[in-house]
Amino acid sequence: MRLRFTKMHGLGNDFVVIDGVTQKVRLSTEKIRTLADRHFGVGCDQVLLVETPTRPDIDFRYRIFNADGGEVENCGNGARCFARFVLERKLTGKRSIKVETAGGDITLNVTEQGQVQVDMGIPRLNPEEIPFQADAEAIRYDLALPEQTLDISAVSMGNPHAVLMVNKVDSAPVETLGPLIESHERFPRRVNAGFMQMVSPSEINLRVYERGAGETLACGTGACAAVVAGRLRQLLEETVKVNLPGGSLSITWPGPGHSVIMTGPATTVFHGQVKI
């Protein structure tokens, strides 16, 4: 199959974006892994598929596949790139775009300054919705690892996140603890692991070891989950600057029952065709 694609990134979290509206696309797990492979394919953290919606009140369907081929519920940096993609490819003329994902509906707004603001929906804290095995919903949980017990928060942005407070992200054991948290048995669908350092009540540093992709230069849903965790722990104000290795996002969360709003850039790198 010959596929047209666009390579994009959100703060270095990179994507192969495929228009499944004007071209017929059949993506197997193997094809996704090949597309994502940085030696034998195009190379990306996630593959994003743009499709026609399944409901009349929605503009597009947005499917997300990690580099390991697994389909997942949401992708924040990808959502911003999605908005830029559908506008640049003239798949819509709207600047406010309603999108359905496997993790729920999100709304994308392209601002005059070229940034993209995304209503990422209401965070889910009920362990069953994350999913996370716990007796009751809590702000923090003890997560037992072979040689230590971690104090984490567990948040779903449609996709599952475990957030760990660290003194300094630069020296955080992301490479060693990331995989142990990602595949922890209490997260039946695995989990994204965020390592969060307080800078001030309105600024944090964050690194994320992503489920199905490993550490990425940025993670949009991870930034949302970290702000939710920090707000629940009464450490953060309503609007927070989140510094990731690839750049910064602005995240706003008024509190429980409200949506998380993420604002940041989206970049088109090149257009291509691939035979897979």
Ligand SMILES: N[C@H](CCC[C@H](N)C(=O)O)C(=O)O
């Ligand atoms: N690895 C994530 C999906 C991509 C999330 C991230 N790239 C973002 O920007 O939110 C997961 O398995 O839930």
